Amino acid sequence: MPEEKFEHIFKCYYSDIYNFVYHYIMDRDDAEDLVQDVFIGFFEKYKSIPEEINTKQYLLAMSKNRCISFLRHKNVIDRNNLKYFESLIFSTxxxxxxxxxxxxxxxxxxxxxxxxxxxxxxxxxxxxxxxxxxxxxxxxxxxxxxxxxxxxxxxxxxxxxxxxxxxxxxxxxxxxxxxx
Known part of the structure; x- marks a missing residue:
């Protein structure tokens, strides 16, 4: 993808994608990281994306999937950390x-x-x-x-x-x- 085209897509859709992600996970830093991941993923997959695909809808779908994965990952970490904490209490x-x-x-x-x-x-x-x-x-x-x-x-x-x-x-x- 030419750099100018990617820059145009980024400028056009960044705020919409960021707002979507932020309202999904309610954390500014994590939202910025996820949006960056979305645009990197989009850039890497651009050649394989059919031209008739609505770019904004595609970015929103990628964003939703990243948010869901992010929240699932946090849930697993939280469950494991609680178990670890309990074992520390009882072992010490x-x-x-x-x-x-x-x-x-x-x-x-x-x-x-x-x-x-x-x-x-x-x-x-x-x-x-x-x-x-x-x-x-x-x-x-x-x-x-x-x-x-x-x-x-x-x-x-x-x-x-x-x-x-x-x-x-x-x-x-x-x-x-x-x-x-």
């Missing part, structure tokens, strides 16, 4: 001479810094609920759940930095949030 409890209840009492201290929504999301996630279940129950998007997990991680990390004596108990919690 005796080393820190604490109980599961002690860990969650320390978590409650750290969670005092979180918004009500962030607290609910963290509690639901620790209870084993998926992003989809949390978003349905709280009537928020999947991406909002993910963003609030990130914000909660940041606040809890700040709590750990300010309270180093609590860090041995919150190390596992830190690992949990760091993995998301």
């Amino acid at each position: 409890t005796s080393e820190y001479d604490t109980t599961y209840d002690d860990l969650f009492s320390k978590l409650n201290l750290a969670m005092d810094n979180l918004s009500d929504l962030q607290k609910r999301i963290v509690e639901m996630k620790l209870a084993g609920k998926s992003y989809e279940e949390i978003s349905d129950e709280l009537n928020v998007t999947h991406s909002q759940v993910h963003k609030n997990i990130k914000k909660a991680y940041s606040k809890i990390r700040s709590f750990i930095d300010k309270n180093p004596d609590e860090s041995k108990y919150l190390l596992l919690l830190y690992l949990f949030f760091h993995l998301f």
